[in-house]
Amino acid sequence: MHSQCSEKHEGGYVQATNPHLKSMKEDFLYHFNLGTATHDLPAMFGDVKFVCVGGSPARMEEFIKYIAGELGLASPDGEYPNLCEGTDRYAMYKIGPVLSVSHGIGVPSTSVMMHELIKLLHHAHCSDVIVVRLGTSGGIGLKPGTVVVTKQAVDATFRPQFEQWILGKPVVRGTELDAELAKELLQCGKELAEFETVFGNTMCSMDFYEGQARLDGAFCSYTEEDKQKYLDSAYAAGVRNFEMESTLIAAMCKLSNIRAAVLCVTLLDRLKGDQVTSPHEVLKRFEQHPQILMGHYIKKKLKSYQKK
Numbered sequence: 001m002h003s004q005c006s007e008k009h010e011g012g013y014v015q016a017t018n019p020h021l022k023s024m025k026e027d028f029l030y031h032f033n034l035g036t037a038t039h040d041l042p043a044m045f046g047d048v049k050f051v052c053v054g055g056s057p058a059r060m061e062e063f064i065k066y067i068a069g070e071l072g073l074a075s076p077d078g079e080y081p082n083l084c085e086g087t088d089r090y091a092m093y094k095i096g097p098v099l100s101v102s103h104g105i106g107v108p109s110t111s112v113m114m115h116e117l118i119k120l121l122h123h124a125h126c127s128d129v130i131v132v133r134l135g136t137s138g139g140i141g142l143k144p145g146t147v148v149v150t151k152q153a154v155d156a157t158f159r160p161q162f163e164q165w166i167l168g169k170p171v172v173r174g175t176e177l178d179a180e181l182a183k184e185l186l187q188c189g190k191e192l193a194e195f196e197t198v199f200g201n202t203m204c205s206m207d208f209y210e211g212q213a214r215l216d217g218a219f220c221s222y223t224e225e226d227k228q229k230y231l232d233s234a235y236a237a238g239v240r241n242f243e244m245e246s247t248l249i250a251a252m253c254k255l256s257n258i259r260a261a262v263l264c265v266t267l268l269d270r271l272k273g274d275q276v277t278s279p280h281e282v283l284k285r286f287e288q289h290p291q292i293l294m295g296h297y298i299k300k301k302l303k304s305y306q307k308k
Contacts, residue, residue, distance in 0.1 A: 139266030
């Protein structure tokens, strides 16, 4: 069963298209500890234009500190409050028009965050918002430290779709990302030239081990030759990295009238092994690559807004 959103989007406003929301007296975003009755969401978030999401709360705090410095908005005391204080599920930070939110690992955790994020942006009357996932991944034929700007977010069969079971039936949604946004991000990578930035498909797996053809999980039902054939077929299909959230984010943003992109740095080349073995300090430097690229993009966009 395929699902299509038939409601026309109004301008560039974020759309939470659930018709039942209109009959609710209040909407409490439980996992954010924020609500329409307890917080003035338009005042708190109405100016948001750039939403950056990533798995680790610590990494998203690092990003908001980085972008605050880049935009000249650094806190005098170096402290940035977690707007989801009171819950330990997710972390959220804001500076100017930039929102930084953690989503945990994998589709289930990310789905919960995205439902509440989209409703938050909807209740805050945000418009012309972009959502960008800043993450880590396993590269396919790429040297570690390379940033992949996702062309298509694909499933384990290399198709650009996300399948979810709703009321006991499979619902398949498209995962098209914003082509113009991806082009702009790729150009930013070329302008920086601090690390390699490439354009390629990203495969979203439901699992870190067997779902990504690793040989080092607790279980493995295939041979090393089977693994290599699968990785080769992924590369032939244009896949350049594996991760665990991209198709879900792409599908939900498409339904919500949000321009979206995925920027993931590769921590290893899966054609050469399964385990991440680089020293901690090297991995920390790699993790900064998507943040640096995104910071460059945000500064460029804000300059262009000022000229209008």
